[in-house]
Amino acid sequence: MTRDAPRSTEDLLGPIMLSAETIASKVKELGQQITKDYQNHELLLVAILKGASIFASDLMRSIDLITEIDFIAISSYGSTTKTSGVVRIVKDLDSDLTDRDVLIVEDIVDSGLTLSYLKRNLLSRSPRSLEICSLLVKEEKQRTKINIRYIGFEIPDNFVVGYGLDIGQKYRNLPDIHKLIIPERENPH
Numbered sequence: 798m799t800r801d802a803p804r805s806t807e808d809l810l811g812p813i814m815l816s817a818e819t820i821a822s823k824v825k826e827l828g829q830q831i832t833k834d835y836q837n838h839e840l841l842l843v844a845i846l847k848g849a850s851i852f853a854s855d856l857m858r859s860i861d862l863i864t865e866i867d868f869i870a871i872s873s874y875g876s877t878t879k880t881s882g883v884v885r886i887v888k889d890l891d892s893d894l895t896d897r898d899v900l901i902v903e904d905i906v907d908s909g910l911t912l913s914y915l916k917r918n919l920l921s922r923s924p925r926s927l928e929i930c931s932l933l934v935k936e937e938k939q940r941t942k943i944n945i946r947y948i949g950f951e952i953p954d955n956f957v958v959g960y961g962l963d964i965g966q967k968y969r970n971l972p973d974i975h976k977l978i979i980p981e982r983e984n985p986h
């Protein structure tokens with residue numbers, strides 16, 4: 798068990814920060830805005846695995862355009878709850894991005910390091926346009942200024958789980974987004 802891994806399903810799950818209903822209505826709103834902004838264009842959603850998979854599949858169904866989806870998986874080195882900024886692609890896209898309108902779909906932006914790496918990488922593949930849609934942004938935490946065109950919610954600096962977001966691969970299936978209560982490191986002395 799790693800230091801930050803939950804000890805049981807009950808003792809780490811904090812209160813609901815965003816309910817399933819609140820999320821659903823925001824996803825609908827984002828979908829409508831994206832539909833309006835990309836009128837007469839075909840869109841390619843690039844969802845970042847695994848966290849954004851649930852958001853991306855809901856978002857896709859709220860977009861009324863010809864829309865494709867592709868997935869990329871990134872591994873970032875660091876502890877369970879912090880990103881180091883050192884990022885590696887572990888599953889690349891199947892699609893060619895040349896001349897495509899590409900929208901990166903992310904679950905949460907914390908420091909912004911993951912997305913700034915990914916944005917640079919995808920830009921080198923000559924898309925027609927490249928924008929970002931993130932369900933959650935920890936505004937005060939961003940170390941790298943990246944332009945996020947679509948933001949669902951700005952949240953305080955709490956670690957959150959649910960609706961695709963995990964800790965140690967758990968809690969992705971929760972319909973609401975919860976704060977996580979991270980236990981103090983057990984003092985062996």
Ligand code: 5GP
Nearest residue numbers: 880906907908909910911955956957962963
């Ligand atoms: P960044 O590179 O922006 O610091 O971190 C982004 C990645 O860190 C996200 O894609 C997500 O995997 C993870 N992350 C950052 N904050 C949280 C959080 O509050 N909860 C969860 N479950 N993952 C987070």
